[in-house]
Amino acid sequence: MKIDKNLIKELSEYLDEFKLTEIEFTDKDTKIKVSKNNVSINNQATPNVQNSSVVREDPVEQNKSTSGIQVTSPIIGTAYHAPEPGAKKFVEIGKKIKKGDTVMIVEAMKTMNHVPSTADGVVKEICVEDGQPVEFGQTIIILE
Known part of the structure; x- marks a missing residue:
């Protein structure tokens, strides 16, 4: 079976676009599941890649009263x-x-x-x- 890297990349982009933690794609006998971990960012040794989701948060969203x-x-x-x-x-x-x-x-x-x-x-x-x-x-x- 050949892995379609473009499909995996596209599914990964959907995670950020729709603020999902997991997405699954099924086609005939192929099943691809992409998920992302929610990592607590209290450690300064955490790579910048993990921080990217925090940086993208809209400041207006953070200030909304809940x-x-x-x-x-x-x-x-x-x-x-x-x-x-x-x-x-x-x-x-x-x-x-x-x-x-x-x-x-x-x-x-x-x-x-x-x-x-x-x-x-x-x-x-x-x-x-x-x-x-x-x-x-x-x-x-x-x-x-």
Whole structure:
């Protein structure tokens, strides 16, 4: 079997582009899994290659307030703000919601999974863009 280095490089670039920790590609009898380690950067002997992910972080992202009730994604998939393109969004900043209300849909393997609110509150922040990939446990909205 010949290893396609370009495919591996492309998958590695997707890890950074979509802020993923792991990606898998399967085609017929070929299966390629690419993942990256999350390394704590407390040691000055750590190579600069490991520091590259920290340097690229957006300073605005670091300053965002995470106080409040965080509603997280229950699965890995693609987040959608509305039930279909052009439809009214489930939540908007400032909207009051109740526990159990759908706040977003996370699509995984062609299945649309409604994500319910875990508490009553007012939407303080929407943490993901429409159509953005999300990871398990990633905060998708914050409530006050």
